[in-house]
Amino acid sequence: MNSVVRLQQVSRHFGKVRAVIDLDLELAPGEVLGLLGHNGAGKSTTMKMILGVLAASSGQVEVLGENPRGRAAGQLRLKLGYLPENVSFYDNLSGQEVLRYFSRLKRIPVATADHLLERVGLGHAARRRVRTYSKGMRQRLGLAQALLGEPKLLLLDEPTVGLDPIATRDVYDMIDELRATGTSVILSSHVLAGVERHLDRVAILANGRLQANGTIDELRRQADLPLRIRARTGGVNGTINERLAALGLEARPVRDDLIELEAPAGRKLDIMRALLADEDVTDVSVDSPSLESLYTHFNRLADVAEDQHA
C-alpha cells in the first residue's frame, strides 16, 4: 500500500450538474494536501467520495487500499477523521458529552475523548453546553472529533472559515503536529492567506476539473509567473537602469527612492547580482508569486478552457 488515497478518473454528477470530472489524485502517507478551489468547484464532493458517503458516478476510489463503499468500509471508517464544512453539534449537550458520544460510536475509550478535549484547548469549557460556545470553540470541538482514534487520514473541509487569526493559527499548528506523526491530511480551503507553508502539495480544482497538482514550487514553475522585485536606492540615478537595461529589463519608479520590476523567476539571481553590485542600493526585496496569485492564474486558465469547451 503506497498511497493513502488514490482516485482514478473519478467523476460525479448530480443530475445534469457535473460536480467532479475525471479526477486523478493521489496522496502519500504523511502528506498534507491542500484542495483549493472556489465555492462549488467540487472540493466537498471529492471529500465525500473519499469518505464513501457519496458514490462516484464513474472511476475508481481507493482509500488505504480499500473501496470506501465496499465490505471493509466499517473498519476503514475507524481510520478516517472528518470535519465537515458546516456542522453544529448538539447544542443541548456539553462539549464533553458530544465528544464522548462520538468516541463511543468510534469504539474509543471515553477517557481519550476527554484528553483530546484538553489537547484542543477546550478543557476549561468541557462541561459547558455547546450552545454557549463561540465559533472558534465549536471548530475546536469539531477538530477534536475528527482526531478521535488517531486517524491515518484526516479530511478537513474549510476548517478555518470564520475563525479569527489566532484560532486559525491553532488549527494550522495542529495540522503541523499531525504531519509530524505521519498522518495524511486533505485540507480544503478558499482562504489562502497563511496556508501555504503548512501544505506539502496543492491541488487546484475549478469547475470540477483538476487544474493543477503539485508542490507550490512546481506550480510556480508551471505557471511561470513573474517575480516582483523592489529595490531601495539612495538617490535617483541612471546606473541601476543601465545595469538592468543590460539584462533586458526595465524598472519603474514607485517613489523617489524605490523602484520595482517584474522578472521571470529563472533570472532571479542575475538580477540580484546586478542590484547588489550597485552601491546606491540599500535594500532589496523579492516576492515569489503567492499562492493566491497562482490560484488566480490557474482559475483564469480554467475559465479560458471552459470557454473553448462551450
Next chain:
Amino acid sequence: MREIGIVAAKEFRDGLRNRWVLATTLAFAVLAIALAWFGAAAAGQVGFTRISTTIVSLASLAVFLIPLIALMMAYDSIVGEDEKGTLLLLMTYPISRVGLLVGKFLGHAAMLALSTALGFGIAALVIGLVAEEAAFADLVGPFSLFIGSAILLGWAFLALAYLISTITREKARAAGLALLAWFVLVLIYDLALLGLLVGTEGRVDQGLFQVLLLINPTDVFRLVNLTGFEEAAAASGMLSVVAEQEFSVGRLMGILAAWTVVPLAAAAGLFAARKS
C-alpha cells in the same frame, strides 16, 4: 448492534435532559387524575365514579394528546440531524443509516413508553389510594390495557414521525407534514367516516366500514378501550356500529403494532436508499 444501543441511549438521555419525559409524565398524571374526578361532572357528580367512566374519558383525551406528543417528539429526528450537519458526519462513522434510524427510534420509544406508563400508572395509584370506591384489583386490568394500548398508539405515531422525517429535507416542512398527519388521522378521518355513514344513510357495506375503521390507528385505540364497557355505546357514537362485532383485543393490539412496524420499515428503506 452496539451502535444502535449507543444512539438509543443518547436519545433517551436527551429526553430526560430536556425534560420531555418529565413534562409528558406530569401532563398524563394530572390529566388522568383530573378526569377521574371530574369525568362524571356532566352527570351531575364530582368525585371518582366508576372505572369504566374514567377509562372512557381518558381514552377520548389520550387519542388526541398522545399522537400529537409523539409527532412533535420525533418529526425532526432525521431531518434535524441533516440540517445540523451531524447526519453527514455520522455517515462517516461505523454506523449504517438503518442503524442510526433504529437507534434513535428505540430511544424515543423508550421515552414515550416510560412517561406513558409512569404518568398513567401514578394516576391509577392515586385513584386507588384516595377513592374509596375503587379497589386496586378492579383498576389493574383496565388500566394495564389502557396503558399498553396508549404506548402502542404513541409508537405508531412515532414511526409515522420518522417516516415524515426521512422523506423531507427541511425541518419546517417536516413540522407541517406532522401537523397535517395529526389533523387528518385524529380529527378529519372520523368526521369523514361519519359523513359517509350519514350520507349513505347507513347503507355502507359492513365489511368495508370495518376495514376503514381498522385502517386508522386512533380508531383501533378507541376500539381497544371503549368496547367492553357499557358507557362505550354512548361515548363512542359510531364506533358502536362495529363494537357489536366483538374484536379480540389481541387482534386490535396486533394492528396497532403493525402501525408501528410498517411506517418504520418504510422509513428505514427510504433512508437506506438515499443517494447522498
